[in-house]
Amino acid sequence: MATRGQKCAACLGDIGHRRNGFTAECHHTFHHGCVSGGNVCPVCNARWHVTVAVTVAPNPSPPARTLFAAFARRHSIFRTSGRSRELRVYDDDEPVEQPPASRVGKAAQAAENNGAVVLKTHGEYTAVARSTSRDNFAVVIHIKAPSMAENGTAVARAPLDLVTVLDVSGSMSGGKLALLKRAMGFVIDKLGPDDRLSIVSFSNDARRVIRLTRMSDYGKASAKTGVESLVANGGTNILKGLLEGAKVLDDRRYRNAVASVILLSDGQDTYNLTDWGTSKKYNVLVPPSFKRSGERCVPVHTFGFGTDHDAAAMHTIAEETGGTFSFIENQAVVQDAFAQCIGGLLSVTVQETRIVITCSHPGVRVRSVKSGSYQGLVGADGRTASVDVGELYADEERRFLLFVDVPVAGAEEDVTDLIKVSCTYRDTATRQPMVVAGEDAVVVRPELATNMEPSMEVEWERFRVEATEDMAAAQEAAECGGHAAAATILDRRQEALSRSAPGLAGDARCAALVSELRELRARVADRQEYERTGRACLFAGMRSHAQQRATSVQLLGTAAPTPTPSGLSRSLFQGAPGRAPPAPPSSSFGAVGAYATPAMQRMVASSRKKREDGGSLNCPD
Template sequence: MAMGGQCDACLADFDLWHPALTAECLHKFHLHCVSGVNVCPACNAPAAAPTTTFGFGSSPVMPPPQPAQTSLCHGIIDHSQSTVTSECNHTFHLRCFSGSVCPFCNARWRDTVAVSVVPNPSPPSTLFPGVTERPPTFWSFLESHVYDDDDEPVQPPAQGTIAQAAANNRALVIKTHCELPAVPRSTARDNFAVLIHAQAPSIAAEATAARAPLDLVTVLDVSGSMTGYKITLLKRAMRFVIDKLGPGDRLGIVSFSDDARQVIRLTRMSDDGKASAKRAVESLAAGGCTDILKGLIEAAKVLDGRRYRNAVASIILLSDGQDTNNLNGWGTSKNYSVLTPPSFKRSGDRCLPVHTLGFGTDHDAAAMHTIAEETGGTFSFIENQAVVQDAFAQCIGGLLSVTVQEARISITCSHPGVRVRLIRSGRYESLVDADGRAASLDVGELYADEERRFLVFVDVPAAGAEEDVTDLIKVSCTYRDTSSRQSVVVAGEVAVAVVQRPVKVATNTEPSMEVERERFRVKATEDIAAAQEAAERGAHAAAKAILDRRQEALARSAPGLAGDARCAALLSELRELSTRVANRRVYEQTGRACLLAGMSSHTQQRATSVQLFGAAAPTSNPFGSPAPPSFSFGGSGAYATPAMQSMVDSSRKTREGGGGGSFLVRTEQGSSSDDGSNISVACTTTAL
């Protein structure tokens, strides 16, 4: 097997005689080290059953060698399935071979792999490529392939849907912007900024039926503190979600308090499915304590145990309380990572985000933020409980419009003297080669029309005597189209960053507004994180000063930036956050959640919902539309896509249309407990 590295179980080296298996959780083992186990020896990711599929030094009856062309699937090798690299240096999915003979070159191995055979296996799916039977996992090959068969089969696409989607969807667009149009020929510049701007394709109105279908699991807190108006609002929000899902989408509902239960299995949202889901929602009742971990474990069982899979999958977690059953320590010393099941954590191209909604002022914002960060989801804060439906709406507006998956941007230096120094990519993983001649960015999944901006800093050499233009970097992108499930490559001259090299540059040359705007956003994001850290250690005056200085810095930035609409929206956000870190009481009540939601939004460049009562909020946003009574920021203007905004507008119309939910509810004083006892609350209600 492949040489190099150590087994994560026994810590012994891999060599030619000891095979290396790479699990989905990215840990590597000798084949014999995972025989008979039911959890990953390194991270305790659960297996459905123990196994003895691997034998070491055994002498099985070997099947006759098969021709190479019939023994290999030619599928993509990634981290979504277990892989083995053989002694003869060939790499396979674990499912693609058994015995001790290489199916490619017929070389004999010293270790034997015996994959369990399923009696009467299910036939291959005849559905479109985005909908497949549950793909094999690392653990599924350590057991017989027995499906729970608890999820309803997915719906096949309408005739011609894929072709229609391919015809109507434009491709992802990449553009570059240099911080200055020209650099003097004799001058070398270090850390010269180039902005890479990527925008996902749209979903044309006539092609909405061809969008990628969704597997959605909602994980809902029904502890005692949800008693009364809270659970009424939650049920109304869930009815809205159900109404907006299509017949190709599947919804599963998990509720949790002291324990967790699957309220409804993954069910297609046909007319019958919607009626069933609404009955399940109406059955929800509040009581007990809060165990977030049990709720997410139950959701993991639902999604990991699927027999069929839609192209897009996600989880929405709502909680109004704090998990005291699984967290030890106090404040920031708590290990919030224990709340995230291993199969949800980000790994390679695999994406199963948990979007978390902190409901009210008593939820654990740090826990909800951590769960979202570890899974690639977003964290939203709903202080104004009456508009919780809008938070659900914004989230599903994005999930129902995913057009891009597994997006990866590649950067290569065009000029021999250019080097990439640094990439500002927020939460997106980036890699710069050791020599600085190439770099890459893992962008992942994008909603329709969603944008990403990344600052790449390069070293620009002095130009030669005859060099009028210096080519800096060339940018390309690969991704998977969710409708057609086809791989797409984006490249071309439009994605080449160049800078003019005159002998002398005019002193009044204007910098790029695109680059300066992104510089300000990145610095503001860093300041939000710094202010949050200061507030956590009790330095509230310092936290406020950090945010106030960034507001003042806008006036000293590039000319015209202060009047830019996006910067004005960010300025309003900084002003709002400054009021919520000024003292401990306000920070504990709303400030922590606001700052963490802002960090979630800006580091991922994705809209989150922060629904406040708006005491310090502006009366309108910089894009012209009136602000709702509950102020929403955290990227709602800069990052919200048309599909997300349309869904939120639909939610507001539903609430204002007499659904019984058109009231602004604000808790003025009182306390509550998870078992629903000793609740004393004074509220004011105002019709929206």
């Protein structure tokens, strides 16, 4: 039997003791009179194991309700624990359609014409004196994914299985929920007929709003009806929501090539987090099947909605699953944040990407590899190394910093071959395994090597890696109350740039990263500002740089989709003594925005246009 305060998914009317209802096994709630009978949910098209008889009266007597509950128990429809009900198996996902052979052939041809993954190398210096050995000689390995192959007007891409796990606790009521519904409507409109979507909502408990449904015209209409049925009330149980989302993906009978989860929450999980000394074990919020344990893990892209969300929890969930973490301070642009994420998910061109490094010269050894959140391994003898990159969006780039030992050259050795690089991956559109060879890294060995200019690619990557490490150090200091120390850490990184790499001063990427460091410094220096926004901004920046993938940090009502070289909007601090002067606004600050791909930028531009055409809907924090 449904509980009071719920809404009927058919008529959207209240369920009360005068108009009783029931909760079906797909977790939709109905008035008895709003279901015409049968065994198919009128909202999500899920097939029920029990048939609802048309003889059930709109206001059933207690014996009728008792008979329905007894029938449900007899057929093991629900597993009951207290007041919660959980469907045993979500194996009712709508079948995926196999594309016709002609379309597969055209996609393969388009992908072939578009090219493969590109691998390049950049050595710290082009030459090392013949009689000199160099320890920790830096080499940047640069990988770029192919663009999305286009066949006429159709884009050859892999279809997506997407589960959105949405917070509908009481704090989401009013304008927040209206903004979320609008953002979900945009996502639904952008999904194609081969993509599948399931919506999960959570507050005290969680429910699946619609099954994993193909986004045909009928599927989109069902999804939008499900979104409109969302009502905000209750507490915040993030684990329940993620467990429900995991069940949708774990139990599905069919699988699209790409799968992902979007999690949005505006609050703190008060049901599952236990203090262990001075810290909370946030990883308890991650379902076991979502934790990274192989090549085909499902990333959870988390969105902290407003300034009251738990940034540490959302960052941990993203980190544990290989997803991104986005901080949406300006709630009015949540649609843009979703758009940027969807723009990437709908443009995955390669999967299972792995870079393999082999030393060419017998005296060369790999010391270490800086690979951020990607698993980097160095062989026991230092002769080989690898980086597991995983999934890449169209045009997405990664740079990894490798340190090798360069031996003294032989008397007749004019060039030393350092390393060979290659890459294996699976083309997402064709599902074919691919192997590509990259550029070999070499150094010239003259008698003397003087006045050598360092590679700007290497200097930039070194500065980016060190800045990311300083963000983590600043975050750790701020968590312990050392806000002045945290600010000093970020100040020193900016100062180090002019001393160690003056040639980078005019680089747009470097200027954006410096602006980001200035912004973060201002947000960690003050305890109140750190608690309100600084922690979330630091986590978002750390996660973005560790992945080299764009995340949304929406600030101050700004919503421009394309980052500017000047970096972060600093108008928040206009007039504040000791803070940076105002600069042109951008939606994703600093170098974080620099990772946005063309497909992501186009999707955000589309979202902005739709918001502007549809009028503004503001929700003050």
